[in-house]
Amino acid sequence: MNSEVERLVIVGASLAGLRAAQAARKAGFEGELIVVGDERHMPYTRPPLSKELLAGSQTSEDTALRLLKLEADWRLGVPAGRLDRAEHELILADGTHLAYDRVIIATGCRARRWRGPGAELDGVHTLRSLDDSLALKRDLQAGRRLVIVGAGFIGCEVAASARKLGVEVTVVDIAPHPMLPLGAELGARCARMHERHGVQLRCGVGIEAILGRESVQAVALSDGFECEADVVLLALGAEPNVEWLQGAGIEIRAGVECDATLTSTVDPDVLAAGDLAAWPQPLAGGQAMRIEHWTVAAEHGTVAGRNALLHPEAREPHTSPPYFWSDQFDTKIQSVGLPMLAERLDVVEEDPEHGRLLATGERQGRLIAAVGFNNARRLNDYRTELADTPDGAGAAR
Amino acid sequence: MKVHVDMNLCQSHGECVSIAPDVFELGDDDVLVWREEVSEDRRAAIEEAVNVCPMMAISIEDEG
Numbered sequence: 532m533n534s535e536v537e538r539l540v541i542v543g544a545s546l547a548g549l550r551a552a553q554a555a556r557k558a559g560f561e562g563e564l565i566v567v568g569d570e571r572h573m574p575y576t577r578p579p580l581s582k583e584l585l586a587g588s589q590t591s592e593d594t595a596l597r598l599l600k601l602e603a604d605w606r607l608g609v610p611a612g613r614l615d616r617a618e619h620e621l622i623l624a625d626g627t628h629l630a631y632d633r634v635i636i637a638t639g640c641r642a643r644r645w646r647g648p649g650a651e652l653d654g655v656h657t658l659r660s661l662d663d664s665l666a667l668k669r670d671l672q673a674g675r676r677l678v679i680v681g682a683g684f685i686g687c688e689v690a691a692s693a694r695k696l697g698v699e700v701t702v703v704d705i706a707p708h709p710m711l712p713l714g715a716e717l718g719a720r721c722a723r724m725h726e727r728h729g730v731q732l733r734c735g736v737g738i739e740a741i742l743g744r745e746s747v748q749a750v751a752l753s754d755g756f757e758c759e760a761d762v763v764l765l766a767l768g769a770e771p772n773v774e775w776l777q778g779a780g781i782e783i784r785a786g787v788e789c790d791a792t793l794t795s796t797v798d799p800d801v802l803a804a805g806d807l808a809a810w811p812q813p814l815a816g817g818q819a820m821r822i823e824h825w826t827v828a829a830e831h832g833t834v835a836g837r838n839a840l841l842h843p844e845a846r847e848p849h850t851s852p853p854y855f856w857s858d859q860f861d862t863k864i865q866s867v868g869l870p871m872l873a874e875r876l877d878v879v880e881e882d883p884e885h886g887r888l889l890a891t892g893e894r895q896g897r898l899i900a901a902v903g904f905n906n907a908r909r910l911n912d913y914r915t916e917l918a919d920t921p922d923g924a925g926a927a928r
Numbered sequence: 929m930k931v932h933v934d935m936n937l938c939q940s941h942g943e944c945v946s947i948a949p950d951v952f953e954l955g956d957d958d959v960l961v962w963r964e965e966v967s968e969d970r971r972a973a974i975e976e977a978v979n980v981c982p983m984m985a986i987s988i989e990d991e992g
Binding site for chain 2: 550553557576578596597825826829830833851854856858863865905906907908910911914915
């Protein structure tokens with residue numbers, strides 16, 4: 532099976548890259564396996580970075596991903612420089628040339644930056660890496676004032692973690708409600724939950740500038756209000772690390788464009804996995820999308836690692852519906868499918884006493900997402916339904 | 929083989945349930961229940977569950 536692949540290079544040493552390496556070995560690959568990562572850390576899991584690590588119930592050691600006797604050549608602390616498909620070489624930023632038969636691109640995303648006035652002041656943070664989380668934690672002490680710009684996953688989770696630490700928290704977002712992908716009704720519930728736990732929410736408002744001399748002192752909002760701050764977190768979402776692929780001649784639109792087998796649309800020797808891979812969504816009529824969920828990265832890595840060893844015709848598609856979760860205060864939010872594409876999400880079951888609900892979303896008359904609050908078992912019932920799309924596109928190439 | 933779930937880590941994501949419903953199940957109040965003794969022919973599915981558990985709570989204890 533592996534005779535045509537002797538050198539597999541995986542670019543990216545986070546969850547998707549690790550799972551790809553493990554899957555390739557598990558499938559019997561005995562050739563040269565190189566994993567390249569720009570961070571110095573061995574692979575770690577990111578969800579605790581905005582929650583348990585910040586709140587102090589886990590340490591950085593707890594975030595290490597288990598390697599399970601993986602045999603690989605790790606090249607850490609060096610970013611990828613460029614991809615030369617004609618020569619079948621990955622060139623690292625330090626000039627090292629690595630030859631490959633197949634390459635898996637898993638360089639993920641970075642926190643989106645904001646370049647307005649004051650962005651470089653001390654006390655202004657973004658959160659993506661382990662080092663980011665440790666730096667933010669050092670700045671979060673009881674009684675300090677944290678302003679979070681962005682009420683998405685990271686912003687809302689950090690708000691909850693910071694409240695646990697006794698930090699005064701204000702969350703600002705240009706959107707009308709927090710957790711935008713969950714729609715207006717669930718978003719309003721999230722807003723009430725945060726306010727109930729003492730978070731000041733300012734929705735429908737942008738930021739003009741971060742004010743201060745050396746350290747941050749306040750955030751100037753677009754409605755003229757100045758929000759006093761000791762610490763600022765810019766939680767503006769993520770953008771894919773694809774710049775290094777410019778000139779490689781692969782198709783990049785939403786991300787690295789792939790077919791359902793996570794193979795590049797232009798080169799069968801190039802595959803992609805995780806946050807930067809845009810692949811056709813059966814639930815969205817085959818539209819290619821990037822999805823930045825933990826489980827997508829884990830599943831992608833496994834699929835891409837196996838497929839990289841195979842002839843393009845023999846490769847298997849990735850089919851399971853996207854799943855994400857978010858823990859905020861006493862609520863576990865879980866979602867299956869594509870809630871961000873639903874025309875709206877309707878609450879179909881509710882048990883207020885336990886803070887439990889189930890919402891479903893449709894698009895063009897067909898179920899596209901289910902979202903639960905503290906409702907894991909009921910949500911699970913929807914996984915099969917969302918995996919079996921009516922047009923059978925789950926297996927489409 | 930024996931399947932072990934660290935219930936201090938498990939947060940009822942249900943990924944394992946969707947992969948191996950014959951082994952894992954979400955019970956009352958969303959608490960995970962599972963069969964500890966699993967036949968060898970289910971190894972691939974259990975390994976997949978180990979891989980996609982967001983809490984890294986599942987492990988396989990091999991015998992002998």
